[in-house]
Amino acid sequence: MTDYDASNKRHIDIRNRSAKALDEAYNNVINSIMGVVDGRAYVYDLLIYCHVFEQPFAADPYSTSFGCGQLDVGQVLLRQIMRICPDQYVQMTREANARSATDDARRSRSDKDADRGDLIPAYTHPGANGDDSSSAADSDEARGFGRNESTE
Numbered sequence: 001m002t003d004y005d006a007s008n009k010r011h012i013d014i015r016n017r018s019a020k021a022l023d024e025a026y027n028n029v030i031n032s033i034m035g036v037v038d039g040r041a042y043v044y045d046l047l048i049y050c051h052v053f054e055q056p057f058a059a060d061p062y063s064t065s066f067g068c069g070q071l072d073v074g075q076v077l078l079r080q081i082m083r084i085c086p087d088q089y090v091q092m093t094r095e096a097n098a099r100s101a102t103d104d105a106r107r108s109r110s111d112k113d114a115d116r117g118d119l120i121p122a123y124t125h126p127g128a129n130g131d132d133s134s135s136a137a138d139s140d141e142a143r144g145f146g147r148n149e150s151t152e
Contacts, residue, residue, distance in 0.1 A: 027084050034081060034088035037095065043077070044096045050074025 005011050033039035047053070052074035056067025081089050 030084045034085050040092035047074050
């Protein structure tokens, strides 16, 4: 195996071709991930995890250093996305906002339901009013059929 010689034009050409092929492969990966909804959701969550949209500074210098490392990884990914497929980045943020709004609406409805109780009446088993006879529970009147509507 021959060591790389930066003064050798052939070695430089080989390294440039390898770098170009690797760059194209990375571009294909980013395009593939950002080309599907689940991929965009994953990348958005990864960018959030890497604190790309906030400051990494904390009171503890070790936590700050760790946060800066996470931020660097996220920024590398964000730069690649913005270079390769910026329109997909915009689509990703739209989808993330829509997911957030949907989750907020669901939580709001859940809170309202919890405050008012269930809107659906609780199930009452026929005969639960103390009359355990099957004839009373199975009668048409007990099931709501054959009611006498006239009060005369």
